[in-house]
Amino acid sequence: MRKKTLMFILNLRQKIIFFFAYVALKIYAALAQILSPVIRLFFYTRCFCFKKDSIYQVNERFGCISQKYGNITPSPNRIWIHVASVGEFLSIKKLVSKILETDLKVQILLTSTTLTASNLIQQITTERVFHQLIPADVPTWIISFLNFWKPEKAIFVESEIWPNWLAHLKSRNIKVILLNARISDKSFLRWKRFLSIAHEIFQAFDLCIAQNVETVERLNFFRVKECYYLGNLKNFSDPLNIEEDLFRHLFNFEEDAYWVTFASTHEGEEDKIFQVIKELWKLYPKYRFVIAPRHPHRTKIVTDLCVQHQFDYVQLSHILGNQYNILNSSQSIVIVDLLGQMGTFYKLSSVVFIGGSFVKIGGHNPIEAIRFGKIVCFGPYMYNFKDVTAVIQKIYDPFVNNRESLLKFIENCRCDEQQSKENISKLDEFFDIDMNFFNDIIRLVMNA
Template sequence: MARLLYSILFYLLLPLVLLRLAYRALKAPDYRHRVAERFGFFRSSPPPGGLWVHAVSVGETIAAAPLIRHYLQQHPDLPVTVTTMTPTGSERVRALFGNRVFHVYAPYDTPDSIRRFLRRIRPRAAVIMETEVWPNMVCQTAASGVPVVLANARLSAKSAAGYQRAGALSKPVMRAFYRIVAQHQADARRFAELGVEPHALRVSGSIKFDLTLEETQRRSARELRQSLGSDRPVWIAASTHEGEDELLLAAHRKLLTQLPEALLILVPRHPERFDSVARLIENQAMSYLRRSASTGDTGSIQVLLGDTMGELLVLLGCADVAFIGGSLVPHGGHNSLEAAAWGLPILTGHSDFNFADISQRLEEAGALIKTDAQEIGAVLTSLLANQGKRESMGSAALAVMEGNRGALATLIAEIDAALASGAE
C-alpha cells in the first residue's frame, strides 16, 4: 500500500519533475535531449541476460568504472548496460567506455517507466551504486526475478533516520535487495536497523580506493603538462562550485606575487558554469585559455579553464598540488582519491561531510591539509616552493590508496553470485 501511494504521488508530481528538467535545460542544454529515455522509451536494446549498472552521475560512474572494466575484460560476452541520471554522467560513460557498453538515461521511478525499461534491457543482475535507492526501481526489478545489488553503499545517521520515519515504504525496499555491500560497519549496522537481514549484508570498504590510472591517461597528462611548461608550478582546483571560483582566483593572484610563473587549472563541477567562470577570470584581468580551444599559447597563460568533459583525471595528472572543490562552500566536498591516485598533495576546505572518512584517512596520513579562503594562498605558496613536502604528502596519498584496496574484489564476488542466481 505504501508503494502504491508513493507511485500515485510520483505520477501527480511528474509535471513538476518535467518543469524542473526544463529549468535545468536552460542552464545545461543537454537536459533537453533524450527525454523519452527517462520514461523507458529508446530505440535500440542490448542483448538480454546482461549486467545493468546504475550510476547516477559523474562520481558514481568513476567509482563504478573499475567494476565495469572488469566485466568488459573478463566476461566479454556479457552485455553491460549503464544508466545515469545526468548529462555529465552520460558523457563520462561515453568517454570511459564508448560503444563497449549500452547506455541510456535511467527511467523515472514510475511503475510503467520501470516496466518498459526492464522489458527492453532484460538484465540477469542489477547493480545500483552507493545510495541511489528508488522504491519502484528496486522492487520491480527484484520482483521480475533480477537480483539487485546495492554497491559501495553508504548510509549516514541522518539518512537512516529519514528512512525510519518512512518505514512502511523503505523497509520492503531494503529487504528486496539481493545483497547490500556497505562501505563500513556503521553503514551495515544502519541498514540492519532498517530491516535488512544479516545474510544480505556485506562490508567491503570503499571501491573508490581501487581506482587505477590507465596508461592512456598517464600519457595524455604527460603531453599536456609538457605543453603547459614542465618547470612551472601548477595547481588545480577541481570540481569547484559557485562561490568558490572567486576565492580561488583571489588565492591565485596572491600566489602570482610570489611565484609569477604559477598556473591554475580551474575545473568547474558543472558544465553550465563554464561561461560564467570564464567571465570571472576575465574580470580578474588574468591571461587564460579554455581547454576546449583548439589553439592558443598554453605556456604563457595564468589560468587554464577546464571546460571539457571527461578530462578531470588527465588534468589532475598535470598538477603539482590539488585543491578539491565543494569544500570552501557548504556543499560537502568531492572525492579526493582521484588526486591521491596521482600521488598529489591535497588541499580542501572544511566542508567535507560527503567524504569525511576519506578526508580523515588522508589527513591523518599527512596527505591532505584543510584550509580556508584566507589561508589557502599562503598554504599553496609554501607547498609549491617546497618539493620535499610535496613528495612526502604525495607518497602518503599513494600509501593510503594502496592500503585500502580490496573492496572491488569483494564486490565482484557478490555480483558474480547475483549473476549466477539470475541465470537460474
C-alpha cells in the same frame, strides 16, 4: 496470560506499523503517476528552453527506448547498472570491464541520471554494453523500461534508492544490489524519521556492499538481508588517463613553474579561489593555476568570473584545438572545459584542491589525485569522504576552512617541498590497494 497479551500487542503494533509503511509507499507511487505530466513538462522545458537534453534523451526519461536498440533481443545474462553521475561511473568502470571478462555471455546496460555521465558512458558502449538515461521514478515508465530490457539483476551504485524502482524490481523477482553503498549522516537521520518505510525499502536489496564501516552499521540498522564492507570501489579504479602531448607542452612551458589544480569546483567556490590566486601571484609570480569545474557546462560562469577578477584565461578545448599555440601568457589560468582530462593536470600539479568542499556538497574523491603522488587539500565540507580524510589527517592536516588557510597551505607546500615529498610518501603507503578485495566484490556481484 500477561506475557501472551503483551506479545499480541507487540505483534499487532508491528503489523500496524508495516501496514502504514505499505500504504505510504502506495500513496507515493500513486502521486508519482499523477504528477507524471508535470515531470514531463519539467524535462521538456529543460530540453527546449535550456537545451540541457536532446529530444531523444528526454524521451528516455519517460521510459522510451532509443531507436538504435530497437532490434535488441532479450538476454538471460543482462546486468543493469545504474549510476547517478560521473564519480559513480568512474568508480564502476573497472568493475564493468572485469564482469565482461569474467563471463563472455554477459551484457551490461548502463544508465545514468546526469548528461555529464551519459557523455562519458557513450564512449565505452559496445555490442555488449548499452546505455540510456534512467527513467524517472514513475510506475508506467518503469514498466516500459523493464518490459524491454528484462535485466537478470539490477545494481544501484552508492545512494541511488528509488522506492518505485525497487518495488517493481522486487515484484519481478529481479535480484537487486546496492553497490559501494553510502549513507551520509543527513540521509541516515532522514531515513530514521520514517523507520518503518526505510525497513520496507531496504528489504528490497538482496545484497549490499558498503564503501565504509559506518554505512554497514547503518544498513544493518535498516535490516538489510546481507551486507559486506570490502573497501571503497573508487580506490580500485584505474588511474586516470594522461594526454602525454599536452602534459609535455605544459610541463615545459615555463621553467620553475609551480602548478596548482582546483578540481571539481562548484558554484560559490571559484570566487574564493580567484581571490586566493590573486594573493599567491603576489608571493610567487610563477604559480600556474588550473580550474576544473565539476560540470563543464558551467565554463561560461567561470570564465566570466575570470574577467571580473581581471585574469587572463584559456580554455583547454582551445589549447587542444590550436595545437597548444594559444597558451602564450605566462599568467593565463587554464579552465578545463572537457571531460576525461583530469589525469593530465593531476600529474602536472604539485598541489590539488578538491572542490565541493567549500560549499555543502560533501566533497569529491581525493584518491585520484593522491595516486598521482600529489598533496591534496579541501574545505570543511568533506563529509562524503570521512574515511579517506581520516587517513590523510594521520599524516598532515588537509583541511583549509577559508581563503586565508588555503593560501597558507599552498604557499607552505611550495616553500617546503621536502616536507611535501615526505607526506606524499606516507600517503602512498596508506593507500596501497589490496586488489583481492576488488576480486571479492566481483565474486559477490556475479553470484548474487
